[in-house]
Amino acid sequence: MKHIARSLILLLAVPLVGALLVACGGNDEEENAAPAAANEEAAATEAEAEAVVAEEEEEEPFQPRRGCAACHTLREPDTGKYTLPYEAHVRTEARGLRHPDVALDGTSMARTDEVALETCMGCHAPGAAPVLSMRQIVHPAHAFSEHFGDDRGNCFSCHTVSPDGTFEVISGSLEINEKGVPAPPTAE
Ligand code: HEC
Ligand code: HEC
Ligand code: HEC
Secondary structure (H helix, E strand, O other): OHHHHHHHHHHHHHHHHHHHHHHHOOOHHHHHHHHHHHHHHHHHHHHHHHHHHHHHHHHOOOOOOOOHHHHOOOOOOOOOOOOHHHHHHHHHHOOOOOOOOEOOOOOEOOOOOOOOHHHHHHHHOOOOOOOOOHHHHHHHHHHOOHHHHHOOOOHHHHEEEOOOOOEEEOOOOOOEOOOOOEOOOOOO
16 A cells, blocks of 8 residues: 555656656655655645746736727738728728728828728718718627627727717727726816
8 A cells, every 4th residue: 555655656756856766766765755845846836837827817917998099009010900091991902992092181091090080980971972881880890700709899899878878989099997997087
């Protein structure tokens, strides 16, 4: 029995302190002491490793984002990912068409330009031009998007609900806490 137990301890300890065990092999007393110490050491190493993993996971807690500009910013100066004009050009090209490079008010809409939603609305407000309205485009495109889902995206990624029940669009980037809630009004 004792022998089996000792073999087990040895088996567990071998991968980590094989070299140490070989060195202590001759003496019975030392042999007993070494695996015990080795086991403790192994357990400590394991706990340390777990702590490191937990710490790494904790380092980046989920932070919601609200407002077009919270997500559609220039991340890659080469490609224009993921500005609003970048999305416009890519999705228009997917239909074999070309998106205008300049808005009605002269604002440049090159892929790398960080353009405000208001500029897009000059043509994509309902009835503004014979094109799809922004709501027709963005509602399904986000609702069915895997990436938007990964971001835990939902109505409140783009909207606040006004006191009269209107879904107002957040075009900029709303300052929010880790729950997505904006700061309370400051006392005057
Ligand atoms: C939480 C992040 C997030 C926010 C906020 C957000 N978007 Fe997006 N948007 C995405 C992602 C992710 C995609 C890519 C969808 C895909 O291809 O799977 C996308 C795609 C798009 C597209 C391409 C549509 C298409 O047909 O594929 C447009 C246009 C767009 N967004 C506009 C907007 C506008 C306008 C707003 C604000 C009213 C907004 N987005 C807010 C993440 C966001
Ligand atoms: C000057 C008018 C104008 C402005 C401003 C404009 N667009 Fe467009 N947009 C168009 C036209 C026109 C098309 C359709 C392309 C065509 O028919 O040749 C289009 C198509 C799109 C499409 C493709 C939708 C689809 O699935 O077919 C997206 C996405 C889009 N625009 C997003 C945007 C965004 C985002 C902005 C602001 C950065 C913007 N547009 C600003 C005129 C405009
Ligand atoms: C990607 C951003 C985005 C997401 C996500 C989104 N919306 Fe919208 N929504 C818009 C935009 C842009 C408009 C058009 C605003 C305009 O035309 O001025 C709009 C318009 C609307 C309107 C019309 C508001 C009005 O006064 O005309 C309603 C209602 C609405 N959204 C509800 C929702 C609901 C419900 C969800 C979730 C299921 C949702 N939206 C998710 C961007 C978004």
